[in-house]
Amino acid sequence: MLVSYNWLKNYVDLGEITPEQLAEKITKSGIEVDHVTYIAAKSTNVVVGYVASCEKHPDADKLNLCQVDVGEETLQIVCGAPNVAKGQKVAVALPGAKLPGDIKIKKVKLRGIESNGMICSLKELGLDPEYIPADVADGIFIFPEDTVAGESVTSLLNLDDAVLELDLTPNRADALSMLGVAYEVAAILDKPIILPDESLKIESKKSAHDFIKVEVEAEDLNPYYGAFIIKDVEIKASPLWMRNYLMAAGIRPINNVVDITNYVLLEYGQPLHAFDYDRFASDKIVVRRAVDGEKITTLDNQERTLGADTLVITNGKEATAIAGVMGGANSEVMNETKTILLEAAYFNGASIRNTVKATGLRSEASTRYEKGIDPNRVKRAGIRACQLLKQYAGGTVLADVVEYDALDRSEKIVEVNTARVNERLGTEIDASTIAAILKRLDFTFEQAGNDFTVHVPTRRGDITIFEDMLEEIARIYGYDHLPFTLPVGVAQSGGLTGRQALKRQVKNYLQSAGLMETMTYSLTSEADITKLISPEVREQNPQAIALALPMTEDHKYLRLSILPELLHSLTYNQARNQANLAFYEVGNVFISDEETLTKQPTELLRASGAVTGKWVEHPWQQEVKDVDFFVVKGIVEGLFDFLKIPVTFSPVKLADMHPGRTASLEVDGNMVGFIGQLHPSLEKELDLKATYVFDINLDVLIKKYDAAPSFTSIPKYPSIERDIAFILDEHVHAGDVQTLIKEVGAPLVKQVEIFDVYQGGNVEDGKKSIAYSLLYQHPDKTLKDDEVEASYQEIVEAVNKAFDAYVRS
């Protein structure tokens, strides 16, 4: 809502308060003023001049030589405007004048002829071309004939006006009108409101009833319809003051009839519509729901097809307007229009809102209907418009308003108790202060000691309950005056849940292991939605969950894996010469096997990582090493170790992963994620060097994590180390052998580590040598050599049997 400061002065005495100060006060009281702008930069020495004569410049076709009476003298001015003519009253920048854009006017010679000033267009005076009326858009501005030569144009053209741009929250529909803003400002400044003169003297003996009937077939959507008839109007420009205010409010003046409906719309917040009565071609208005597929050509010359929910105004045969949104071209007011059929109606907000959504048409009118208008202002606005049409369009207003009226105009009653106000606000406001605030708001009320019965004016449709009144009282009292206190009630120890605390620890671990945390988008593209899904997620048959109306194709589906977006982050960095990257993210993926969602998907917390480029970078000691599978595996093993959850790795083949360098992770025999190198073809597609990733189901780990493990005593007896090297088939997995050794060696073997893997040399082809280091320990006694030896032989035999292996001597 754009509020002209000068216009507002008509309703509230603003005194010496500047537009900026006013903006600050309004903002602090609840309506945010986004900007204060001046409609034109300052100009000086611009006055009204009378063009006494106007002849062609002898040496220039497009220039005119004018003698202009500026009050005290007559000046010779050369003017290039196409619309300049003898007898006009125009804006003249005198020699020495300053115009917006830092232009200084001097005496000059134009094609040999002296020019003592400049005749100005509105644009040259600093007005926004967007709002300049069409008839003076391409030339100089022409004042009404009764303007006095020599008078300064500043106030005549409202050039010193400031505009406050209000950023209205949806509840404050009341401030979508000058009157609404005036009530607000009057309350803030504690000044009375000056309402516009609504008196209308009807001179006609004719009744509107003889010209029009109103039938409403959809009372739920249109509880009030008022039709006024104004005859013998003369379409011309509206008065200068009205044009000025409209331009300040961001509306381009058109002609008196259109301007008056717009003016009253802005003044009262009540949309009006003027039909050309003759073109309406009927003596009957029928308001009804559209027939599905019904067509109408609107004022903007667009043919629109309507749905059955749309409310239309018809002449009994065809639609002549989309109710509350836009009029039809077939009944539009034209320059030849003589008789006006003026509509002042109350349309249901939700219905208009649906129409706006369905048609994509939004207008000043629809915006107000959608948010809710004041039922007590509908008819008054119609009368105000009639009064203006009579005065500025020479119209004859017929007696009577033809109405359909089922409108509820009752005021809401809200009870306010002083103690309750103070309880909720934490204040000590007394009843007399509350009474004073209610008076400032111009709310009527009855007071009984500390109790108030407030009659909420219908213009404030947002106030229906005590808490709404509480806000009114608090904001006029001033939020600044509320004390600072801290809650005295609940004594609760705050904190993180075990899950939240562990999540933080997991992140800290991954960070100390060298990974940087990233934050990527949860919404991904069609190409990425199927990529790099962990095998145990895939087992759940997850469907790609799509947004109904995505903003872009890149962010259309709810991710099933963090990795694809994480990899895009790697690509982004590599393209910017950041080649060595170690990223991780902890976040949710969204799993549902429903093709059409009927319930919320499972949100699974996962930890995913991606590492590429150099892992060790210490060149001067010749220690530079690219990341490899075992770097990332080490990080993952470290995580499970940190969580004290045993994990096993098994080779697995997954789409988009290197077939020979990928492992699944299992805990208690259940898959919980995977790790490995990206498939080289995916690396190529993403423009990445060798990249290793992991993806782990953190929910399972958090659930399994034992936050308070029971105490295990530290072994007191010495341990014994034994090494064994086996020669095995090269396809045997070292981990399988390790598992077997642990099984057979239990309980004496506490630890089995691989310390050497060797192929070639004196190991025959197709074989490899793996050396294990075994740690023996007994909890209750010192082990004897023969006990260890027996276990050792048992292990050798078992491995031999299982893997056809023999001990390397």
Added chain:
Amino acid sequence: MKEQLQAIQVEALEKIAGTDEIKALQEIRVAYLGKKGSLTGVLKGMGKLSKEERPVIGEIANKVRDAITTALDAKNEKLEQIALEKQLEAEAIDVTLPGKPVKQGGPHLLTSIVEEIEDLFIGMGYEVREGPEVETDYFNFEALNLPKNHPARDMQDTFYITNELLMRTHTSPVQARTMKEYKGEKAFKMICPGKVYRRDNDDATHSHQFTQIEGLYVDKNVRMSDLKGTLDVFAKKMFGEDREIRLRPSFFPFTEPSVEMDISCKVCHGEGCSVCKGTGWIEILGGGMVHPRVLEMAGYDPREYSGFAFGMGPERIAMLKYGVNDIRAFYTNDKRFLKQYHQA
């Protein structure tokens, strides 16, 4: 014999003094004190002495041996010291060469901010709650006093999945869920951080995904002044003790009265400058007293219970606190950006 011993001492001490090598010193030790050493040789002749002479000469011999041993040990220590110094000098390295880098990661700036805020409110007795990112229309809107077709739904353009399921547009549904869980009986304080989604085009100030933290306190007799005091504590801890707060009336469907909170501009302290667009104040968060209908829908009797709620965007806080000027920077994960805030 006495003279003989004294001569040995003089000779030995001279030799020790004149030696610069540990090996030579060893030889001297053998030559005088060894089994076949000269002092040993003299002492072997002790048997021939008279009873009276024996203790006298014995004492002298012991003194000579002690003197030689002491001199040998002292010289040995000195030579070893010299040798060690030589060796250490040879071992010297260029300490200006770079060390072996330790691989270090770090948290995302938003995580740091969220955890800072979490910890701040945990200190004031708040529990941390989380909820689903895919929400029902009911919890995201209706339970928050935003029935279908409510004009205020326009304030947040929503990513719907179906008519009833959507990407949550704020973390407020977690408030509704928490109240429901406490069945209208329990007083509590909680904050809920999380990801939220809006149907926006990504640009410098808009992101279709961002984070939020909201807080909720429900109890008997919660006052609006409690909200003001709590937000003041938050603002001072988060932005500095010298910052002031200002509450302005605002509108949210789920609170009444509603507030918007500004903090005084750190550059001009309320005077007005380019950072705060001349107002002296910077908008930080929104909040208010929980709307009675929201309490009611969650099972709390609004005549008995009241509450306050507030919500803020960690991105905005990061942008204000660290001067990040493009919200997309939080989601592009440029390594140089991430690294800047690892110690933040």
